[in-house]
Amino acid sequence: MAEPYTSAVSPEDVINGASTESLKLEREADSIIARGTQPRPIHEAVREDAAEARAWADRRVKRTRDAIRDEPMRATLYALGIGVIIGLLAAR
Numbered sequence: 001m002a003e004p005y006t007s008a009v010s011p012e013d014v015i016n017g018a019s020t021e022s023l024k025l026e027r028e029a030d031s032i033i034a035r036g037t038q039p040r041p042i043h044e045a046v047r048e049d050a051a052e053a054r055a056w057a058d059r060r061v062k063r064t065r066d067a068i069r070d071e072p073m074r075a076t077l078y079a080l081g082i083g084v085i086i087g088l089l090a091a092r
Contacts, residue, residue: 068075
C-alpha cells in the first residue's frame, strides 16, 4: 500500500522562508502598534465630540441669523411656506 502524501514543507519552513524585508516590516509594525497611543477614555471622547458639535451648531446659528438679517422677507416667506406644508401634512 502506498504511503499517504506528506508535504515536503513544514510550518517552520514557511516561517523561516519569509523574506527578511517582510519580517523587518512586520517587526516595525508591531513596535509602532505597541508604542501607539492608548485609546482615550470614553468620557473624554464624548466630551470632545460634544464640544465639536456645539461649535458647529454655534457657527450654523450665526450663519442663519446673518442670513435672516440680510434678507428678512425671504426668510419669512420660507418659514410661511414650510409652515403651510407642515399644516397640510398634519391635516391628512
